[in-house]
Amino acid sequence: DSGVTQTPKHLITATGQRVTLRCSPRSGDLSVYWYQQSLDQGLQFLIHYYNGEERAKGNILERFSAQQFPDLHSELNLSSLELGDSALYFCASSVSGTGDSPLHFGNGTRLTVT
Amino acid sequence: GDSVTQMEGPVTLSEEAFLTINCTYTATGYPSLFWYVQYPGEGLQLLLKATKADDKGSNKGFEATYRKETTSFHLEKGSVQVSDSAVYFCALIRSGSARQLTFGSGTQLTVLP
Numbered sequence: 651d652s653g654v655t656q657t658p659k660h661l662i663t664a665t666g667q668r669v670t671l672r673c674s675p676r677s678g679d680l681s682v683y684w685y686q687q688s689l690d691q692g693l694q695f696l697i698h699y700y701n702g703e704e705r706a707k708g709n710i711l712e713r714f715s716a717q718q719f720p721d722l723h724s725e726l727n728l729s730s731l732e733l734g735d736s737a738l739y740f741c742a743s744s745v746s747g748t749g750d751s752p753l754h755f756g757n758g759t760r761l762t763v764t
Numbered sequence: 765g766d767s768v769t770q771m772e773g774p775v776t777l778s779e780e781a782f783l784t785i786n787c788t789y790t791a792t793g794y795p796s797l798f799w800y801v802q803y804p805g806e807g808l809q810l811l812l813k814a815t816k817a818d819d820k821g822s823n824k825g826f827e828a829t830y831r832k833e834t835t836s837f838h839l840e841k842g843s844v845q846v847s848d849s850a851v852y853f854c855a856l857i858r859s860g861s862a863r864q865l866t867f868g869s870g871t872q873l874t875v876l877p
Contacts, residue, residue, distance in 0.1 A: 652807060652809070654807070683864075683865075685865075692867060692868075692869045692870065693808075693853065693865075693867040693870070695864045695865065695866070698864065706864055708864060740807055740808070742807075742808075752810045752813070753810070753865065754810075755800075755807030755808040755809070756807050757805070757806050757807045758807055
């Protein structure tokens with residue numbers, strides 16, 4: 651058990667809808683990262699938050715947004731969903747935003763857009 | 765930009781066989797290199813890492829050596845077990861980066877009894 655909790659585990663929704671994925675980092679970790687894993691794109695970095703502030707953006711679509719709350723949990727919002735957004739979305743956390751502290755991954759949320 | 769190239773899978777081996785999964789990278793500066801493992805239905809787990817040239821990372825019988833001259837970080841294990849069946853990802857973080865892992869495409873390993 652990595653200590654990172656992601657909910658829900660599975661999500662099935664229709665095109666055009668909006669969903670929210672939630673991540674609770676390991677106790678004491680200040681950084682949260684979001685990754686998307688799909689068959690055609692592999693593992694893609696989406697966004698990084700550290701202690702409530704956005705630190706870096708990767709290949710995140712404008713239809714997607716995220717935030718990290720004062721209690722350090724994070725939410726990834728996906729809107730105007732398309733079939734191609736179907737993927738496994740992972741959250742990872744680490745103690746710091748730089749250096750060598752390892753990333754701990756949650757078990758992911760599997761999103762299916764029909 | 766940064767990139768990681770892994771050998772194509774799937775790889776199927778018999779128990780106790782020798783494993784090599786090739787990984788090469790392209791990055792500016794001196795990245796840190798990682799191998800992650802993903803078991804079915806689970807998230808990625810850090811398997812081993814190396815932070816500078818000639819470092820050898822090791823864990824659970826797996827090893828990988830950071831070779832700067834060949835920009836490689838090949839994963840090896842002398843004797844695989846059925847329980848090693850998983851997807852293995854090579855990854856890097858560029859030095860100074862805000863810890864944005866760049867992953868390879870993953871290699872599916874199946875070990876048969």
